[in-house]
Amino acid sequence: MKASLFTETEEQKKKVKEVKEAKEKVQFYTNEVKRLEEAYANAISQVDKQQIARDKESAEVYAEKWTLRAEMLSRWNSEFHRRRESSPTLLNEKQGNYWIKIIENTNWDAEEYRQYYDAFGHEFLPKLIDYEIFESYMELKMEYIEGDSPQLVHHGAILRYLSYKIIPTLYEWSRLRKIEAKHSFDLIKRDKIYMHDDLKFNNFLITKNDKLYLMDINAFFWHDFDNDHPRIEHRTEKEDSGWHAWHSHPDYHFPRGKWHSHPDYLFLSNPPTGYCLK
Amino acid sequence: MKNVTSTRLNEKQGNYWIKIIEDVTWDAEEYRQYYDAFGHEFLPKLIDYEILGSCMKLKMEYIEGDSPQLIHYAAVLRYLSYKIIPTLNEWSRLRKIKSNHPLHLSSQDKLPLTLIKDNRIYMHDDLKFNNFLITKNDKLYLMDINSFNWHDFNGLPPDCTLPFCQTIVSKLDV
Numbered sequence: 001m002k003a004s005l006f007t008e009t010e011e012q013k014k015k016v017k018e019v020k021e022a023k024e025k026v027q028f029y030t031n032e033v034k035r036l037e038e039a040y041a042n043a044i045s046q047v048d049k050q051q052i053a054r055d056k057e058s059a060e061v062y063a064e065k066w067t068l069r070a071e072m073l074s075r076w077n078s079e080f081h082r083r084r085e086s087s088p089t090l091l092n093e094k095q096g097n098y099w100i101k102i103i104e105n106t107n108w109d110a111e112e113y114r115q116y117y118d119a120f121g122h123e124f125l126p127k128l129i130d131y132e133i134f135e136s137y138m139e140l141k142m143e144y145i146e147g148d149s150p151q152l153v154h155h156g157a158i159l160r161y162l163s164y165k166i167i168p169t170l171y172e173w174s175r176l177r178k179i180e181a182k183h184s185f186d187l188i189k190r191d192k193i194y195m196h197d198d199l200k201f202n203n204f205l206i207t208k209n210d211k212l213y214l215m216d217i218n219a220f221f222w223h224d225f226d227n228d229h230p231r232i233e234h235r236t237e238k239e240d241s242g243w244h245a246w247h248s249h250p251d252y253h254f255p256r257g258k259w260h261s262h263p264d265y266l267f268l269s270n271p272p273t274g275y276c277l278k
Numbered sequence: 279m280k281n282v283t284s285t286r287l288n289e290k291q292g293n294y295w296i297k298i299i300e301d302v303t304w305d306a307e308e309y310r311q312y313y314d315a316f317g318h319e320f321l322p323k324l325i326d327y328e329i330l331g332s333c334m335k336l337k338m339e340y341i342e343g344d345s346p347q348l349i350h351y352a353a354v355l356r357y358l359s360y361k362i363i364p365t366l367n368e369w370s371r372l373r374k375i376k377s378n379h380p381l382h383l384s385s386q387d388k389l390p391l392t393l394i395k396d397n398r399i400y401m402h403d404d405l406k407f408n409n410f411l412i413t414k415n416d417k418l419y420l421m422d423i424n425s426f427n428w429h430d431f432n433g434l435p436p437d438c439t440l441p442f443c444q445t446i447v448s449k450l451d452v
């Protein structure tokens with residue numbers, strides 16, 4: 001618990017630093033544009049003017065890119081705070097024959113999870129035995145699954161299991177709920193996708209019988225991918241360093257649009273767009 | 279797990295990537311349509327194709343890049359889960375709607391597409407890290423395009439009918 005809080009604080013500090021750096025870059029390229037504008041006005045030869053115009057154009061592109069990056073990082077930081085404040089895990093441990101998790105979030109839809117579990121999830125999710133909502137937190141009593149975190153040798157299989165099995169069931173569940181919602185006033189589920197928003201290898205567990213489980217069940221939410229920012233605070237240090245390495249590259253194609261702002265996709269220069277999830 | 283299709287040639291020729299597969303039934307036009315709708319963000323373009331006797335020659339855009347390293351695995355996993363698979367799901371849904379038009383016939387089978395695409399899903403059936411490529415600009419591509427096929431997915435899981443899915447369910451086949 002203490003370690004987790006410490007990590008988040010360090011992570012947050014790093015993000016604040018990144019925002020600062022991005023803003024400095026914006027300032028640098030903005031100044032550069034101004035300087036080149038003046039140089040262009042003072043240039044005499046046509047060749048010099050052409051070169052300055054090209055440099056200015058390039059500086060404008062970088063200024064725009066760093067502006068977007070700064071905005072995106074700022075959004076990420078505010079989202080980080082919001083998420084941290086809204087649903088940190090207060091307890092996550094085995095108690096007797098069960099796994100008990102206490103989350104500081106009373107809005108998580110346990111009944112939806114149960115229904116999804118009954119329909120599809122029982123093959124790869126822990127059963128939610130019981131739950132209790134208190135004033136400011138929620139206690140989840142789950143089936144205890146004994147197993148280990150996946151090793152590198154399992155990553156390929158997890159990739160396939162997720163692609164061929166878990167994600168399709170989530171889409172099918174969303175489709176079924178959408179049909180159901182058409183006959184009711186449940187507007188929430190009409191255009192959303194039920195999704196686990198913290199998919200990573202460490203959220204899987206492999207039992208001795210090679211059965212795969214997806215954990216962190218309170219990461220299941222209905223998402224409007226055009227507007228939501230799936231959770232980000234569980235990123236590891238390793239992932240963050242990867243993120244930084246990839247995205248500090250000046251040729252990085254900055255994402256546009258709300259869905260693009262999901263930090264997970266910033267690893268890649270071809271981020272997803274919302275259409276696929278409508 | 280994967281459709282058994284031998285590859286006779288798989289190499290760069292000039293500015294293109296040429297692949298010759300021992301399968302004349304692979305639906306190149308379907309791939310092109312999916313590419314135009316969604317796949318252009320993460321797939322190589324199929325420039326041309328030709329049927330040569332018992333083989334099919336695919337001429338593709340050449341993508342220069344490297345296989346993902348361990349540091350990329352987590353991002354590839356999320357990209358696949360939150361992006362690629364959803365587009366395949368969406369493509370299957372759209373094709374199903376289109377195929378419900380009574381006059382819409384499959385060019386190959388001369389059967390209503392409804393019969394072919396109902397309860398099926400367009401899927402890459404050889405998803406593995408080595409089938410991804412990352413360019414110098416950090417763009418991710420999914421390769422091995424002839425692995426895109428329509429698969430039976432009757433009623434969808436719990437009992438996933440995809441053979442590879444069952445394999446994975448019963449035993450993690452790494």
